[in-house]
Amino acid sequence: MNRQPLRLAIMEAMRILEAAGVSSPRTDAELIAAHVLGVERGRLPLVPLVDPAVVDAIGQMVAQRAKRVPLQHLVGWAALGDITVDVGPGVFVPRPETELLLEWGLKLLKGREYPVVVDLCTGSGALALAVAHARPDAVVYAVDIDPTALAWARHNAELRAAAGDSRIRLYSGDISDSAMFAELDGLVDLVLCNPPYVPEGTWVPPEVAEHDPAHAVFAEESGLAVIRHAVTVAARLLRPGGGLAIEHDDTHVAAVPSLVRARRVLTDVEDHPDLTGRPRFVTALRG
Structure with missing residues (x-):
């Protein structure tokens, strides 16, 4: 199973979210990735490669966010x-x-x-x-x-x-x-x-x-x-x-x-x- 760069998955998520009119595409893409991985956003650079299943899970959440479902509903919480x-x-x-x-x-x-x-x-x-x-x-x-x-x-x-x-x-x-x-x-x-x-x-x-x-x-x-x-x-x-x-x-x-x-x-x-x-x-x- 070929692992893939997380950075590329986040960049693709940003592109999709920006095209959908989401006001904070980078923040939302990184928070979605962090949620899928179960890590804090600040620790994403410590995860250079991910399995294809992780990329797919990120893509599914990004697709929902692109439909303008609130990020907080997708991750289930707000701070x-x-x-x-x-x-x-x-x-x-x-x-x-x-x-x-x-x-x-x-x-x-x-x-x-x-x-x-x-x-x-x-x-x-x-x-x-x-x-x-x-x-x-x-x-x-x-x-x-x-x-x-x-x-x-x-x-x-x-x-x-x-x-x-x-x-x-x-x-x-x-x-x-x-x-x-x-x-x-x-x-x-x-x-x-x-x-x-x-x-x-x-x-x-x-x-x-x-x-x-x-x-x-x-x-x-x-x-x-x-x-x-x-x-x-x-x-x-x-x-x-x-x-x-x-x-x-x-x-x-x-x-x-x-x-x-x-x-x-x-x-x-x-x-x-x-x-x-x-x-x-x-x-x-x-x-």
């Missing part, structure tokens, strides 16, 4: 912070942009013992679980309205607990409900929220349009409907000095900070760019 969570059909795939929101939240918690954290619209549970991993002393609550998303979140929570992380407290609920988490009013150190925020009718890539749940991507009122509720909830839950971070669409650079400033108890309102420099999330403190 956020220092953890990975399982993802697949029916749940929103965490994005790298949310790393910066997570970093802001963890920085706010430095020096606070046993902080209380709430993750609104938790989806796969990635944000809540990343906080619980970074801060084992935190009490982390997470809520979502979608039963499928909650099933993924429960699955991921069990996996993280088995790995030794603290358990999070998962709830089914609608953040427009004024009674939700009423027992936490004025007691929360950090509220995080990555809600559906893309204005309805906006073009999105096939990976999003065909695979992410629409209700986890799009929102009414030009994308602001769920964000409005999140701001209201945060103003109620946060203790003085507590912090809020909400992700938003890049068209919301003026609208979301204005919504937050309208709640007079929220101060130090600041908008932050994502990894590409686009406006992506707003933060505030409870006065």
